[in-house]
Amino acid sequence: MSGKHVEVLILGAGAAGIAAAERLHRLGVPFTVLEARDRLGGRALTDYALAPDLPLELGAQMVHGRRVVTHRWAHEVGLTTRSWPVSQRALFSMNRRLCRFPWLAIPGYPGFGFRAFYEGIHTLPRQLRAAAPPDRSLAEFLQERAPTLGGRRFVELLHAHVYAADPEEIGVRGPAEEERRAGEEFGYRNYRLNEGYSELFRRRAAPFLDRIKTGVRITSIRQSSQGVRVEAGTGAGNAATAFNARAAIVTLPLGVLKEGSVVFDPALPPAKQTAIHRIASGMGYALQFRLSGGDLKERFGDFSLVWGGGSTTFHRPAVRQHAPPEVMTAFTVGREAKRRATLSREDRLEATLAELSEVLPSNARIGTVVRHSVHLWPEDPFARGAYSFLPTGVDPIERETLAQPVDGVLFFAGEATHWSGESATVHGAIATGYRAAEEVWGSLAAGRRTAPAG
Ligand SMILES: Cc1cc2nc3c(=O)[nH]c(=O)nc-3n(C[C@H](O)[C@H](O)[C@H](O)COP(=O)(O)OP(=O)(O)OC[C@H]3O[C@@H](n4cnc5c(N)ncnc54)[C@H](O)[C@@H]3O)c2cc1C
Incomplete structure (x- = not known):
């Protein structure tokens, strides 16, 4: 097994690898x-079959904010985005009563009212940003502050779904520091890709498709004085093959690095191993289901989201579309996502529908599920989780450590390596891909300058 020779290897064809x-x-x-x-896009994956004319996302759902690179990426290849008013058209559920977002502030609304609303959107987020050491979990922090039930639920749910983790796991100071570093207020204005994320990655990769080898499962990454040697299995029989290069950009997900299914020889530096261990991999999946015969839209209008329950929020991706098929996205996170990922298809759907009926008024009609579709990221051997987050006591500096090149040969990209507040997103992953490519280019150029003549 001598191996093919190339200048640079890029390991993984998700957002970071394609960038x-x-x-x-x-x-x-x-x-x-x-x-x-056998496909591009990694943790971005679109289902085109479940509902006519409505691509549905099984991985990355939204494009966050107006300024992020994903809009430019889409428009340059002839794709379009539409505004998706997820917070503005949200319904919050408390004790099976549903209320529209700003009306939660009305005094006397059960569990809510002005104090709870103000706590949820202003006081607690401000206190979280200003929290002094020592760090503690979000759950401990909320216990200390003893806010109203409504204020606490609001903050717990928002964080659980942003970080795909439970409040007992999420740290306070690390996420607050990341929020400070983020370029755009997170999550307020959201967009959807009309043609779906999978189409975006297909079109972006079209100019260099001949340089992408799919069906190649990397098993080891070996450094040598000549550069790097990557060993892999290909095809159904996983026949071994090897590639030699002067440098490699590793974009493997944090969950895969944690699992150790890809061997580094020599082992990665201890500080990088610590970073891999300390940054956490959030658990989550989006279960899409198509409905018929329900009355949710007639009763609650063109709502975008129902939240207030447990580990799942329910999105309506067809909001603002003319005569759309009725579809809901159940976005389940944390321990419950990990547990449900191991259930049978039927039991998982049943658990999801039971949770939906718990947040709706008892006389609301969900209708029947015609079809459903899901990709279980926690079980996926090439993801092992949804996206990364900082647990208690972990600082964004760990992400900088994870991103550090090793010996001018191995370079690191991928959402978990974004240290300025845009981890766990597609645009953050794209930025790390650009960064790592420039690091490699700089390193190769420096090597050429110092190489002896002749
Ligand atoms: C359910 C869910 C919802 C999300 N929602 C949003 C959202 O609304 N907005 C947003 O911006 N982001 C969202 N994200 C996050 C976003 O999808 C990721 O941050 C981003 O896609 C990560 O890109 P990446 O290139 O870092 O990693 P990946 O996309 O995971 O790419 C890594 C690649 O490496 C490959 N790979 C792994 N192991 C091996 C191996 N041994 N050999 C060869 N190849 C390997 C994988 O197959 C993959 O293609 C969501 C993610 C999930 C799962």
């Missing part, structure tokens, strides 16, 4: 992308 490839392509650096799956 890195695009940048190296533009810089004229020869590269090859190795990807285990």
Whole structure:
């Protein structure tokens, strides 16, 4: 097994890998992308079959904010985005009563009223941003502050769904520091890709498709004086193959690095191993289901989201669409997502519908589920989780450590390596791909400058 020789290897063809490839392509650096799956996009994956004319996202759902690179990526390849008023058209459920977002402030609304509303959207977030050491979990923090029930539920649910984790796991100071570093207020204005994320990655990769090898499962990454040697299995029989390169960009998800299914030889530096261990991998999945015969839209209008229950929020992706098929997205996170990922398909759907009926008034009609579709990221061997977050006592500096190159040969990208507040997103992953490609380019250029003549 001597191996093929290339200048740079990019390991993984998700958002970070495709961004890195695009940048190296533009810089004229020869590269090859190795990807285990038979498709591009990694944790962005669209279902085109469940509902007519409505691509549904099984991984990344939204484009966050107006300024992020994902809009430019979409528009440059002829795709479109639509505003998705997720917070503005949200319904909050308390004791099976549903209330529209701003009306929660009305005095006397059960469990809510002005104090709870103000606590949920202003006081508690401000206190979280200002929290002094020592760090504690979000759950401990909320216990100390003893807010109203409504204020606490609001903050717990928002954090659980942003970080795909339970309040007992999420830290206070690390996420607050990341929020300070973030370029745009997170989560307020959201958009959807009309043609779906999968189409975005197909079109972005089209100019260099011949340099992407799919169905190549990397098993080891070995450094040598010549550069890097990547060993992999290909095809159904997983016949071993090897690739040699001067440098490699590793975009493997944090969950895969944690699991150790890809061997680094020599082992990664201790500080990087610690970072892999300390940054957490959030658990979550989006179960899409198509309904018929219900009365939710007639009763509650063009709502975008129902939340207030336990581990699941229910989104309506068809909001603002003319005569859309009735579809709901159940976004389940944390321990419950990990547990339900192991259930049978039927039991998982049943648990989801039971949770939905718990947040709706008892006389609301959900209708019958015609079809459903899901991708279980916690069980996926090439993801092992949804996206990364900082648990109690972990600082964003760990992300900087994870991103550090090793010996000018191994470079690191992927959402978990974004240290300025945009981790866990597609646009954050794209930014890390660009960053790593430029680091490689700089390193190769420096090598050429110092190489002896002749
Ligand atoms: C349910 C869910 C909802 C989300 N919602 C949003 C959202 O609304 N907005 C948003 O911006 N982001 C969202 N995200 C996060 C977003 O999807 C990720 O941050 C982003 O896609 C990560 O890109 P990446 O390139 O870092 O990793 P990945 O996309 O995971 O790419 C890594 C690649 O490496 C490959 N790989 C893994 N192991 C091997 C191996 N051994 N050999 C070869 N290849 C391998 C994988 O197959 C994958 O293609 C969501 C994610 C999930 C799961």
